[in-house]
Amino acid sequence: MAAANPAKSLQDELTCSICLDYFKDPVSLDCDHNFCRACITQCWEGFATEISCPQCREIFPQRNLRLNRQLRNVVEAARELRLSSGGEPEPERLCEKHKEPLKLFCKEDEIPICLVCERSKEHRDHTVIPAEEAAKEFKEKIQAHLKTLKEEGEKLLGLKVSREKRSQEYLRNIQTERQKIVSVFQRLWQFLKEQERLLLAQLEKLDKEIVKIQNENVSKLSQEISRLNNVISEMEGKCQKPVTELLQDVRSTFSRCEKGKFQQPEEISPKLELRLSDFSQKTVALMETLRKFKDALPSALETKRGGFLGTFRQVNVTLDPDTAHPELVLSEDRKSVRRGDTRQRLPDNPERFDTRPCVLGCEGFTSGRHCWKVEVGGGRYWSVGVARESVGRKGRTSLSPKGGIWAVERLGGQFRALTSPATLLPLSRFPSRIRVCLDCDRGQVTFIDAGDEAPIVTFPLGSLPGERIRPWLWLRVGMGSRLRLCP
DSSP, X not given: OOXXXXXXXXXXXXXXXXXXXXXXXXXXXXXXXXXXXXXXXXXXXXXXXXXXXXXXXXEESSOOOEEOHHHHHHHHHHHHHHHHHTOSOOOOOXXXXXXXXXXXXXXXXXXXXXXXXXXXXXXXXXXXXXXXXXXXHHHHHHHHHHHHHXXXXXXXXXXXXXXXXXXXXXXXXXXXXXXXXXXXXXXXXXXXXXXXXXXXXXXXXXXXXXXXXXXXXXXXXXXXXXXXXXXXXXXXHHHTSOHHHHTXXXXXXXXXXXXXXXOOOOOOOHHHHHHHHHHHHHHHHHHHHHHHHHHHHHHHHHHHTTSSGGGSEEOOOOBOGGGOOTTEEEOTTSSEEEEOSSOOOOOOOTTSOSSSOEEEBSXXXXXXXXXXXXXXXXXXXXXXXXXXXXXXXXXXXXXXXXXXXXXXXXXXXXXXXXXXXXXXXXXXXXXXXXXXXXXXXXXXXEEEETTTTEEEEEXXXXXXXXOXXXXXXXXXXOTTOEEEEOO
């Protein structure tokens, strides 16, 4: 059966599945799939052996790229055909009524007419000029408009430059504040360590004094107990003797009993108790100072950041294995995901993505302000964002807000927002960690470079009457690619 759209089918056959553009220097793999040489080289970057086809996932022991000259020639011919189809001279237009060339222009009706139309009753009293003259007038008017538009463009360009300068100034200020914060916390850390050392040394000295008093008291009490036991034994033996012996040395016996009275041991002095109480007060005061610092810091940071990040609640996100595509492998703690080398045998439950290698987070949100961080590292093909609970799991889901997905992605050397169509984001560098800030109350999600806290892009979520929004990750091509949710 013939294809419904032969031109579309031909274009698909001449398009690289990685860059989605016409093949450039096409090469064939051992599985007969074709890619641009640059695209497949980037895809295999970092892998010396055990490389695979991004399309069918067949594994090859070594790189074997064969130049497909026939496909290259067909692509060049298609490209030249497309260019030539738009460059042919336009045929002269004829009057639909009289089939004569449209060489005149009616100013009243503002339409081109022929010589027969000029003599007709319809245009007899109208102002008619040659078409070339009318085209000249219109060209002059268009050029005047172009001048105005160019001036407006120059103004916008100047505004763009000034905004970029202002953004660079803001970034420099952020860097300065970052250095200040690091310096302040380093000094604070050194101060706290010094206070800890001094207080612990004083407590150690007090501890030794109390232990010394305790040991002396134990020694004295032991001596008293031993002496008292000796006196008791002597008195008991004296009571057992005959009367004549019992009455001998009575005064000496009573004298030894008097000496056996209990001697109170030395107690901890009030001075030591006062010192111990002083340490307790210092500890309470230090804890109160830390509490005030802890309460004041978020407020200060919120003011510094324009009241944005300080109002979001950091959440602990884990990945839902029931939604993971069979080619994705989750870690035991469900905090990271990587692209496997084979398709796992997993139950095809309704929640699981079956076409695109995606996975959802276990957590879902309908209200409040929440944020989490995703570590993307140096990966070149990935997407990070959020999705509706009702996002399509089967077939080729639309990767855009229309399909229930709001995300940013890196596609090789490009960084884009997944709008429809995708929007290129001009960043000075690729982020290694992304902070996702979901504001259900305002109905928007913001992506931030977690390295310097610079905003990347904000999406409006639209109408979401009670539907849960969940974290969403997508790993494209590249065996061994990994995304990790920061704790």
